[in-house]
Amino acid sequence: MKTAKTVASLKTVASLAGVSIATVSRVLNGDPVVKDETRLAVQRAIKTSGYHPNRVAQRLRSTNRSKKLIGLLIPDIQNPFYVDVIRGIEEYAYANGSAVVIGNFSQDPKREKLYIDILRSESVDGFIVAPSHGKDEDVEELINDGHAVVCIDRGLSNLNVDVVKSDxxxxxxxxxxxxxxxxxxxxxxxxxxxxxxxxxxxxxxxxxxxxxxxxxxxxxxxxxxxxxxxxxxxxxxxxxxxxxxxxxxxxxxxxxxxxxxxxxxxxxxxxxxxxxxxxxxxxxxxxxxxxxxxxxxxHGFEIGQRAIELLYQRIQQPDRLPANVIVKTELMIRRSCGFK
Amino acid sequence: MKTAKTVASLKTVASLAGVSIATVSRVLNGDPVVKDETRLAVQRAIKTSGYHPNRVAQRLRSTNRSKKLIGLLIPDIQNPFYVDVIRGIEEYAYANGSAVVIGNFSQDPKREKLYIDILRSESVDGFIVAPSHGKDEDVEELINDGHAVVCIDRGLSNLNVDVVKSDxxxxxxxxxxxxxxxxxxxxxxxxxxxxxxxxxxxxxxxxxxxxxxxxxxxxxxxxxxxxxxxxxxxxxxxxxxxxxxxxxxxxxxxxxxxxxxxxxxxxxxxxxxxxxxxxxxxxxxxxxxxxxxxxxxxHGFEIGQRAIELLYQRIQQPDRLPANVIVKTELMIRRSCGFK
DNA sequence: ATTAGTTGTGAAAACGTTTACATAAATCCA
DNA sequence: TGGATTTATGTAAACGTTTTCACAACTAAT
Missing domain, CATH: 3.40.50.2300 (Response regulator)
Incomplete structure (x- = not known):
């Protein structure tokens, strides 16, 4: 029989360590106020119980997140340029313990909207979007509702927003x-x-x-x-x-x-x-x-990196003036043009 | 000043419609017990308030999910084969209002493990994985802990698990x-x-x-x-x-x-x-x-589709016997081999 | 010895849902 | 008419966290 093991929660750890869940939470968040002795007991309990924090509960409760969830809206995942962008974003996210939700909307505005809705209700901490067109109302709405948004590859004509793109x-x-x-x-x-x-x-x-x-x-x-x-x-x-x-x-x-x-x-x-x-x-x-x-x-990889950096900044200070990052291109000369 | 609008919740809708949150929830979930009159009132309130359900709260509360969150572990997003697989998965997910979280672990087992941890604590409803090697203990643990898992491209040597791969x-x-x-x-x-x-x-x-x-x-x-x-x-x-x-x-x-x-x-x-x-x-x-x-x-696209179909089945009946789907290949004859 | 301040901890509310249970109102049948 | 049943709705607990507040136990100051 296959039944999902009930996973360890704060409660489990708390009773194991003989403390309250509040204390466990404090230990987890590195609150310096807890006594060393209790800290050790709690840490031991965390180990033995195999506890992992539940990010869903964390996300539901707190507005002040360090482990972020980033929503990424890509027009066409088959395009290797976007794959490079994704890799850049993902690399950075990985290094920061964040996760990335990818929605590939295949240049279809309806699908883009659906994904925006989904990501919104997953309460992602921020969005990186290549808007399907210059006057993308769904993305505008997102920004107007106070969400952190960075655009790649193309900006928004009506709104001043963080943009990272090639020259x-x-x-x-x-x-x-x-x-x-x-x-x-x-x-x-x-x-x-x-x-x-x-x-x-x-x-x-x-x-x-x-x-x-x-x-x-x-x-x-x-x-x-x-x-x-x-x-x-x-x-x-x-x-x-x-x-x-x-x-x-x-x-x-x-x-x-x-x-x-x-x-x-x-x-x-x-x-x-x-x-x-x-x-x-x-x-x-x-x-x-x-x-x-x-x-x-x-330089897709760099574009991705700059975008997520900007996004982290935007999440931390939502009122910062929008930045406009232009990434240089490079002409790779090979043989398809002939020689002089 | 940019402040996040407080979004409408069940409470908002409930007070707007003059009912309890339970009733609103019932309307949302299509419970036939509610009176038509109330249903209409609630639906109106949902419209005017611009309410969207909070999937985080839904996921925290219920084990019985229709809008699923699928975790996808990809060894190498630069490989066009996997891009096809992703597209197949994503297409199906889109059609079912599900979202897909992608983790690209670049053939690095350590990174694979981190992603598994993240996705686990995001309480995704199921995993689609191309294990980094045949004896992948992290994936095995996942399965042993009762999670729904489907493998693509390669199976697991120690464990009987759903697999979809090419011939x-x-x-x-x-x-x-x-x-x-x-x-x-x-x-x-x-x-x-x-x-x-x-x-x-x-x-x-x-x-x-x-x-x-x-x-x-x-x-x-x-x-x-x-x-x-x-x-x-x-x-x-x-x-x-x-x-x-x-x-x-x-x-x-x-x-x-x-x-x-x-x-x-x-x-x-x-x-x-x-x-x-x-x-x-x-x-x-x-x-x-x-x-x-x-x-x-x-046929990467088909492989992806079969994989997520299998995953949905597995989520619904966790005890079903593991399936082993072999997808045919096709030789595309062009000119690089010469003619007879 | 009393008061004031400090330190560490716990109790409880809150986030937005779902859902078991309770209950009020309406309908039925004898 | 009155009890039983049905129908529609509300109340409250629960999910796993974070966080505010309260409080007990010390320590320090008078």
């Missing part, structure tokens, strides 16, 4: 500048979902690079619909069918890059001789591609 | 058989960490295929140290340096595959003409590789 414009600028310096004159840009702020920033970087190097911008080869693989395939097809075909493509994220690569491969075009490519998002398999992919590296 | 041996068999049928006679196998059960099963499949087709097994070209990228690089180098070089490599997971690919690329060997490759783990970027990768597909 998207600069990253795009560098990528395109690299192509221009290699002699490319006709560079297409496959953008992500135009509704997402990062998309716009990357477009801005693309244009800025053209301006900076005195190259004309052709709006017809800046195209994008959604931020996924399919969209990458479709738009690459359109671009490759153009009478005046671009010599290079700059893709706005790793899924678009994959779509582009697959299409180029199918049409048996040589990279970089016939078409060069540089992508936003460096991924761990970029060096195993043939040829290895030149890519804009976002 | 590793068959998958490996098919991959190697495919190579043999294409005419390869000297096929190397880069294995994962020999301590992990799946590694052994895949080796068994490799050998079985050789036996089945009357091919001699050369133990010298079955090599492996760890299950990571570095190991893939190292062992591929050794294999390629062999006087009698293999014509094909079968890699035991996606990270090893990447290591192998990078090495082959660096040595400028042509795939599949000079060296063919087939990998365990199909990944979403396999079709964008040049050439596209032939791979054994594990």
């Amino acid at each position: 998207n414009e600069k990253g795009a600028f560098n990528a395109v500048a690299h192509l221009i310096k290699l002699g490319h004159k006709r560079i297409a840009h496959i953008t992500g979902d135009p509704a997402i702020p990062t998309t716009q920033e990357r477009i801005a970087g693309y244009i800025a690079a053209h301006k900076h190097y005195g190259l004309r911008v052709d709006q017809k080869i800046i195209k994008g619909k959604e931020s996924n693989f399919i969209s990458g395939v479709e738009i690459t097809k359109q671009l490759l069918a153009l009478p005046e075909r671009p010599t290079a493509i700059f893709t706005a994220n790793n899924l678009l890059t994959l779509g582009a690569l697959e299409t180029i491969l199918q049409q048996e075009l040589k990279i970089p001789e016939e078409i060069a490519i540089v992508g936003f998002d460096d991924v761990y398999w970029a060096t195993s591609l043939n040829p290895p992919l030149t890519a804009v590296r976002q | 590793n041996e068959k998958g490996a068999f098919n991959a190697v058989a495919h190579l043999i049928k294409l005419g390869h006679k000297r096929i190397a196998h880069i294995t994962g960490d020999p301590a992990i059960p799946t590694t052994q099963e895949r080796i068994a499949g490799y050998i079985a295929a050789h036996k089945h087709y009357g091919l001699r097994v050369d133990q010298k070209i079955i090599k492996g140290k760890e299950s990571n990228f570095i190991s893939g690089v190292e062992i591929t180098k050794q294999l390629l340096a062999l006087p009698e070089r293999p014509t094909a490599i079968f890699t035991a997971n996606n990270l090893l595959t990447l290591g192998a690919l990078e090495t082959i690329l660096q040595q400028e060997l042509k795939i599949p003409e000079e060296i063919a490759i087939v990998g365990f783990d199909d990944v979403y970027w396999a079709t964008s590789l040049n050439p596209p990768l032939t791979a054994v597909r594990q």
Whole structure:
């Protein structure tokens, strides 16, 4: 027969040590007031009973928490960028005895809302969110209700909030500048979902690079619909069918890059001789591609770390002015753009 | 000034509706005993007060939970296979109003233990675990203490427990058989960490295929140290340096595959003409590789789904006999092995 | 020897639920 | 009409903590 052992509680420990539960609680929380003798007795009782504090009861009772529970809302767990972010957050949480609840809402605002509700009623101590869009009312409400919230990857247009994100414009600028310096004159840009702020920033970087190097911008080869693989395939097809075909493509994220690569491969075009490519998002398999992919590296791990640091701060002083952390990107130059 | 609004509780709703908290609770839980009139009044009060049940209090009080909290222990969140598993679990959880707490322990048993402790004291309703090794005492203890546990990817040697995993041996068999049928006679196998059960099963499949087709097994070209990228690089180098070089490599997971690919690329060997490759783990970027990768597909999403289904069952009837679910694999034939 | 202060501990309330039990009101049947 | 039954609701305990307050036992000061 399998029955759940009744786990040791404060009461168990208290009677074992011959003290009240209050005293046990004091020992657990390191209250210096308890006599050394009692402390030892209690500690012994804790050991022998195998007591572990019940975090649920702790969370219900106290507002002043050291072992935190963090809610994390991720738009797409399949995207390796977010996986890096998660790892950064999780590393820090682990080091501080905190736990992380992850909700992966797959870019679906309805699902995002459900998760917010769940996490709220789990009374998590704070949220880290990549809002599904710039005007995300559910996240706004969360903040207005006094919850600690840090945004990653994208901010909120209506509200001043802690944000940690990449320097998207600069990253795009560098990528395109690299192509221009290699002699490319006709560079297409496959953008992500135009509704997402990062998309716009990357477009801005693309244009800025053209301006900076005195190259004309052709709006017809800046195209994008959604931020996924399919969209990458479709738009690459359109671009490759153009009478005046671009010599290079700059893709706005790793899924678009994959779509582009697959299409180029199918049409048996040589990279970089016939078409060069540089992508936003460096991924761990970029060096195993043939040829290895030149890519804009976002420091996802660091973004995650900064986000949770900010969140801890925000929990401690809710009135601190919102911070805006911009994390640098890095252009990883490999062979997919060719050499000069 | 930013102060947390005091959220509505049963008490708020009760006084608003002019009933007792017990009645409100009954309405919330769909108890048919309440009069329609009162039910309506209460529902109105719930609406206007914006009440959401506090899951922490619910969890503290009752043992009979419908909205579950599931603890998920993942060895390596960077591995896309586990990401698929997570998605499967999470999809089901979402559909049932449950939440998932993820702990990513990065193959570190100490970290695994910490997470188990945390999740335990968060009183999660059940655990889904990929044990860090076959004799995982922490997981065993969990089960012995009466918790609901389902293992994925690997079982427990000492204990009979619900397990969901791929048919590793068959998958490996098919991959190697495919190579043999294409005419390869000297096929190397880069294995994962020999301590992990799946590694052994895949080796068994490799050998079985050789036996089945009357091919001699050369133990010298079955090599492996760890299950990571570095190991893939190292062992591929050794294999390629062999006087009698293999014509094909079968890699035991996606990270090893990447290591192998990078090495082959660096040595400028042509795939599949000079060296063919087939990998365990199909990944979403396999079709964008040049050439596209032939791979054994594990149905991670389904594995996740089956696991959480089993977990729900186990929670409801703790004494049910442990199930052992084997999920089929599928060989995705692409161009990295060449054509006949 | 009395008072004042200090030190260590316990009793009890509170957090927001669920639920066993009690009870008031309404209905039934003889 | 009156007792038994049913129906709907309320009261209060319990879950495992934290925390306020009270208090007993000392110690120190007069």
